[in-house]
Amino acid sequence: MPRQTLTIATRDGGCPASVFTPAQGAGPWPGVLFLMDGPGIRPALWDMGQRLADAGYLVLMPDLYYRSGPYAPMDPATVFADPEKKAAMLALVGSLDRDRKVADAQAFVDCLAARPDVAGDRFGVVGYCMGGNCALTAAGALPGRFAAVAAFHASRLASDQPDSPHRFVQNIKGRVYVGGAFEDAHFTDEDKARLTQALVDAGVPHTVETYANAYHGFAVPDMPVYNPEAAERHWAAVLNLFGATL
Numbered sequence: 001m002p003r004q005t006l007t008i009a010t011r012d013g014g015c016p017a018s019v020f021t022p023a024q025g026a027g028p029w030p031g032v033l034f035l036m037d038g039p040g041i042r043p044a045l046w047d048m049g050q051r052l053a054d055a056g057y058l059v060l061m062p063d064l065y066y067r068s069g070p071y072a073p074m075d076p077a078t079v080f081a082d083p084e085k086k087a088a089m090l091a092l093v094g095s096l097d098r099d100r101k102v103a104d105a106q107a108f109v110d111c112l113a114a115r116p117d118v119a120g121d122r123f124g125v126v127g128y129c130m131g132g133n134c135a136l137t138a139a140g141a142l143p144g145r146f147a148a149v150a151a152f153h154a155s156r157l158a159s160d161q162p163d164s165p166h167r168f169v170q171n172i173k174g175r176v177y178v179g180g181a182f183e184d185a186h187f188t189d190e191d192k193a194r195l196t197q198a199l200v201d202a203g204v205p206h207t208v209e210t211y212a213n214a215y216h217g218f219a220v221p222d223m224p225v226y227n228p229e230a231a232e233r234h235w236a237a238v239l240n241l242f243g244a245t246l
Contacts, residue, residue: 003046008062010107012100017062017111018046020053027058027117030246032124033108033138034061035131037220038093041065042073044222052126055239057246058118062108064134065092067100076223093130098137098163105138109145122174124242126150128220129186132178133157133165139176140168147174148245152234153216154178155186158194166195170202177241178208179234181216207237 004021007014018041021027034049041063053059065071071092079085112118125146127135132154139149149172151157157178158166169176176199180187192208199206214230217223221231 003050006111008107008111010066011103012067015062015064015066015104015107016041017060017108018049020046020049020059020061021117022054022056023050025056028119029053029056029058029117030120030124030242031112031115031118032057032059032126032242032246033105033112033135034059035125035127035134035138036061036064037127037129037131037217037223038089039074039076039079040071040089040092042075042222044220047221051235052238055242057124057242058112058115060108060112062104064096064104064131068092068095076217076220080224096130096134101134101137102141105134105142108138109142120246121145122147122246124148124150124246126152126238127154128152129217130155136165136169136172136176137163139172139174140165141171143171144173146172148177148241149174150177150179150238150241152179152219153181153184153187153214156191157187158191158198166198169195169198169204172202172204174204175241175245176204176206176208177237178206179219179237180208180210181218182210182213184216186216 132151
Protein backbone atom coordinates (compact mmCIF):
# COMPACT_ATOMS: atom_id res chain seq x y z
CA MET A 1 0.00 0.00 0.00
CA PRO A 2 1.35 3.49 -0.80
CA ARG A 3 2.60 5.68 1.99
CA GLN A 4 -0.25 7.44 3.76
CA THR A 5 0.08 10.83 5.40
CA LEU A 6 -1.62 12.31 8.43
CA THR A 7 -1.16 15.04 11.00
CA ILE A 8 -0.81 14.07 14.66
CA ALA A 9 -2.16 16.51 17.24
CA THR A 10 0.57 17.14 19.82
CA ARG A 11 0.91 19.50 22.75
CA ASP A 12 2.88 21.89 20.55
CA GLY A 13 0.95 21.69 17.28
CA GLY A 14 0.35 19.45 14.30
CA CYS A 15 3.06 16.91 13.51
CA PRO A 16 3.16 15.60 9.92
CA ALA A 17 3.62 11.84 9.79
CA SER A 18 3.67 8.92 7.39
CA VAL A 19 1.98 5.55 7.87
CA PHE A 20 3.17 2.38 6.19
CA THR A 21 1.26 -0.91 6.12
CA PRO A 22 2.10 -4.27 4.53
CA ALA A 23 1.79 -4.39 0.76
CA GLN A 24 -0.33 -7.50 1.09
CA GLY A 25 -2.86 -8.75 3.61
CA ALA A 26 -5.29 -7.05 5.92
CA GLY A 27 -4.84 -5.72 9.43
CA PRO A 28 -4.87 -5.14 12.22
CA TRP A 29 -1.11 -5.28 12.63
CA PRO A 30 1.21 -4.63 15.58
CA GLY A 31 2.14 -0.97 15.73
CA VAL A 32 5.70 0.32 15.44
CA LEU A 33 6.99 3.85 15.91
CA PHE A 34 9.89 4.71 13.57
CA LEU A 35 11.99 7.66 14.77
CA MET A 36 14.14 9.47 12.23
CA ASP A 37 17.83 10.35 12.27
CA GLY A 38 19.36 13.82 12.17
CA PRO A 39 18.88 14.58 8.44
CA GLY A 40 15.13 14.26 8.93
CA ILE A 41 12.30 12.79 6.88
CA ARG A 42 13.27 11.85 3.32
CA PRO A 43 12.77 9.08 0.75
CA ALA A 44 15.48 6.81 2.19
CA LEU A 45 13.55 6.61 5.46
CA TRP A 46 10.28 6.01 3.62
CA ASP A 47 11.87 2.99 1.95
CA MET A 48 12.95 1.70 5.35
CA GLY A 49 9.49 2.28 6.77
CA GLN A 50 7.90 0.26 3.99
CA ARG A 51 10.39 -2.56 4.35
CA LEU A 52 9.56 -2.80 8.05
CA ALA A 53 5.82 -2.65 7.33
CA ASP A 54 6.09 -5.45 4.79
CA ALA A 55 7.34 -7.68 7.59
CA GLY A 56 3.88 -7.44 9.14
CA TYR A 57 3.64 -4.13 10.99
CA LEU A 58 1.88 -0.80 10.85
CA VAL A 59 4.68 1.76 10.96
CA LEU A 60 4.17 5.35 12.10
CA MET A 61 6.96 7.76 11.09
CA PRO A 62 6.51 11.27 12.54
CA ASP A 63 8.53 14.32 11.55
CA LEU A 64 10.24 15.27 14.81
CA TYR A 65 11.18 18.71 13.45
CA TYR A 66 7.57 19.83 13.01
CA ARG A 67 7.93 22.72 15.46
CA SER A 68 10.39 24.41 13.10
CA GLY A 69 8.09 24.29 10.08
CA PRO A 70 8.51 22.66 6.67
CA TYR A 71 11.97 21.98 5.30
CA ALA A 72 13.35 20.59 2.06
CA PRO A 73 14.50 16.96 2.18
CA MET A 74 18.13 16.85 3.26
CA ASP A 75 20.79 14.94 1.36
CA PRO A 76 23.18 13.64 4.05
CA ALA A 77 26.27 13.75 1.82
CA THR A 78 25.62 17.43 1.08
CA VAL A 79 24.67 18.34 4.63
CA PHE A 80 27.74 16.80 6.24
CA ALA A 81 30.05 18.37 3.66
CA ASP A 82 28.68 21.92 4.09
CA PRO A 83 29.41 23.52 7.50
CA GLU A 84 26.46 25.90 7.24
CA LYS A 85 23.97 23.17 6.37
CA LYS A 86 25.40 20.87 9.02
CA ALA A 87 25.04 23.62 11.64
CA ALA A 88 21.42 24.15 10.62
CA MET A 89 20.71 20.43 10.98
CA LEU A 90 22.41 20.29 14.38
CA ALA A 91 20.29 23.21 15.53
CA LEU A 92 17.20 21.17 14.69
CA VAL A 93 18.60 18.18 16.57
CA GLY A 94 19.35 20.39 19.56
CA SER A 95 15.82 21.76 19.63
CA LEU A 96 14.52 18.45 20.99
CA ASP A 97 14.93 18.38 24.76
CA ARG A 98 13.59 15.64 27.01
CA ASP A 99 10.33 17.48 27.70
CA ARG A 100 9.54 17.74 24.00
CA LYS A 101 10.57 14.14 23.30
CA VAL A 102 8.30 12.83 26.05
CA ALA A 103 5.33 14.99 25.07
CA ASP A 104 5.70 13.88 21.45
CA ALA A 105 6.01 10.22 22.42
CA GLN A 106 2.72 10.40 24.29
CA ALA A 107 0.99 11.88 21.25
CA PHE A 108 2.47 9.23 18.95
CA VAL A 109 1.40 6.39 21.26
CA ASP A 110 -2.09 7.86 21.49
CA CYS A 111 -2.22 7.99 17.69
CA LEU A 112 -1.28 4.31 17.37
CA ALA A 113 -3.66 3.26 20.14
CA ALA A 114 -6.60 5.01 18.47
CA ARG A 115 -6.18 3.30 15.10
CA PRO A 116 -8.47 0.33 14.40
CA ASP A 117 -5.82 -1.15 12.10
CA VAL A 118 -3.34 -1.46 14.99
CA ALA A 119 -3.42 -4.61 17.10
CA GLY A 120 -2.87 -4.45 20.84
CA ASP A 121 -1.90 -1.61 23.12
CA ARG A 122 1.86 -2.22 23.42
CA PHE A 123 4.10 -1.15 20.59
CA GLY A 124 7.58 -1.36 19.16
CA VAL A 125 9.86 1.62 18.63
CA VAL A 126 12.99 1.85 16.53
CA GLY A 127 15.18 4.91 16.18
CA TYR A 128 18.36 5.92 14.38
CA CYS A 129 20.97 8.42 15.51
CA MET A 130 19.02 11.02 17.52
CA GLY A 131 15.92 8.87 16.97
CA GLY A 132 17.58 6.12 19.00
CA ASN A 133 17.91 8.56 21.87
CA CYS A 134 14.25 9.49 21.43
CA ALA A 135 13.28 5.80 21.43
CA LEU A 136 14.91 5.06 24.78
CA THR A 137 13.61 8.34 26.17
CA ALA A 138 10.06 7.43 25.13
CA ALA A 139 10.26 3.94 26.61
CA GLY A 140 11.63 5.27 29.88
CA ALA A 141 8.94 7.93 30.14
CA LEU A 142 5.92 5.80 29.20
CA PRO A 143 6.13 2.59 31.26
CA GLY A 144 4.36 -0.36 29.72
CA ARG A 145 3.62 1.18 26.32
CA PHE A 146 6.58 -0.31 24.46
CA ALA A 147 7.19 -4.04 24.37
CA ALA A 148 10.32 -3.60 22.26
CA VAL A 149 12.84 -0.77 21.93
CA ALA A 150 15.58 -0.68 19.27
CA ALA A 151 18.24 1.95 18.70
CA PHE A 152 20.93 2.00 16.02
CA HIS A 153 24.02 4.19 15.86
CA ALA A 154 22.21 6.20 18.50
CA SER A 155 23.57 9.31 20.17
CA ARG A 156 24.01 10.31 23.81
CA LEU A 157 22.29 7.32 25.36
CA ALA A 158 24.42 7.42 28.51
CA SER A 159 25.88 10.88 28.91
CA ASP A 160 26.62 12.94 32.01
CA GLN A 161 23.54 15.09 31.40
CA PRO A 162 20.57 14.86 33.78
CA ASP A 163 18.21 14.00 30.91
CA SER A 164 20.34 11.13 29.59
CA PRO A 165 18.11 8.16 28.66
CA HIS A 166 20.11 5.71 30.79
CA ARG A 167 18.91 7.50 33.91
CA PHE A 168 15.31 6.45 33.24
CA VAL A 169 15.61 2.85 32.06
CA GLN A 170 14.17 1.50 35.31
CA ASN A 171 10.76 2.42 33.88
CA ILE A 172 11.18 0.37 30.70
CA LYS A 173 8.82 -2.62 30.62
CA GLY A 174 10.02 -4.28 27.43
CA ARG A 175 13.09 -5.68 25.69
CA VAL A 176 15.87 -3.34 24.55
CA TYR A 177 18.29 -3.78 21.65
CA VAL A 178 21.06 -1.27 20.96
CA GLY A 179 23.32 -1.65 17.93
CA GLY A 180 26.17 0.81 18.29
CA ALA A 181 28.53 2.06 15.63
CA PHE A 182 32.27 1.45 15.58
CA GLU A 183 34.49 4.18 17.07
CA ASP A 184 31.46 6.42 17.58
CA ALA A 185 32.04 9.62 19.56
CA HIS A 186 28.27 9.79 20.07
CA PHE A 187 28.22 6.38 21.85
CA THR A 188 31.63 5.52 23.22
CA ASP A 189 32.75 2.31 24.91
CA GLU A 190 32.31 4.13 28.22
CA ASP A 191 28.76 5.07 27.26
CA LYS A 192 28.07 1.48 26.24
CA ALA A 193 29.27 0.19 29.61
CA ARG A 194 27.25 2.80 31.49
CA LEU A 195 24.06 2.01 29.59
CA THR A 196 24.56 -1.73 29.97
CA GLN A 197 25.04 -1.41 33.72
CA ALA A 198 21.93 0.75 34.03
CA LEU A 199 19.87 -1.87 32.16
CA VAL A 200 21.32 -4.67 34.30
CA ASP A 201 20.57 -2.76 37.50
CA ALA A 202 17.00 -2.12 36.32
CA GLY A 203 16.43 -5.76 35.34
CA VAL A 204 15.57 -4.81 31.75
CA PRO A 205 16.12 -7.59 29.18
CA HIS A 206 18.62 -6.20 26.72
CA THR A 207 21.32 -6.60 24.12
CA VAL A 208 23.88 -3.82 23.71
CA GLU A 209 26.54 -4.44 21.09
CA THR A 210 28.85 -2.69 18.68
CA TYR A 211 28.88 -3.37 14.94
CA ALA A 212 32.56 -3.73 14.06
CA ASN A 213 33.80 -1.52 11.22
CA ALA A 214 30.34 0.02 10.79
CA TYR A 215 30.32 3.74 11.40
CA HIS A 216 27.71 6.20 12.66
CA GLY A 217 24.85 6.10 10.15
CA PHE A 218 25.58 2.58 8.86
CA ALA A 219 21.94 1.41 8.63
CA VAL A 220 20.47 4.20 6.49
CA PRO A 221 20.95 3.79 2.70
CA ASP A 222 21.60 7.42 1.78
CA MET A 223 24.23 8.02 4.46
CA PRO A 224 27.82 8.34 3.18
CA VAL A 225 28.92 5.60 5.61
CA TYR A 226 26.10 3.18 4.72
CA ASN A 227 27.31 -0.39 5.24
CA PRO A 228 25.13 -2.98 3.44
CA GLU A 229 26.35 -5.90 5.53
CA ALA A 230 25.80 -4.10 8.82
CA ALA A 231 22.46 -2.81 7.55
CA GLU A 232 21.24 -6.34 6.87
CA ARG A 233 22.43 -7.39 10.30
CA HIS A 234 20.43 -4.51 11.73
CA TRP A 235 17.31 -5.63 9.84
CA ALA A 236 17.69 -9.14 11.22
CA ALA A 237 18.00 -7.74 14.74
CA VAL A 238 14.93 -5.52 14.36
CA LEU A 239 12.74 -8.26 12.94
CA ASN A 240 13.89 -10.79 15.53
CA LEU A 241 13.17 -8.34 18.33
CA PHE A 242 9.73 -7.35 17.09
CA GLY A 243 8.84 -10.90 16.10
CA ALA A 244 9.55 -12.11 19.62
CA THR A 245 7.73 -9.32 21.45
CA LEU A 246 4.88 -7.86 19.37
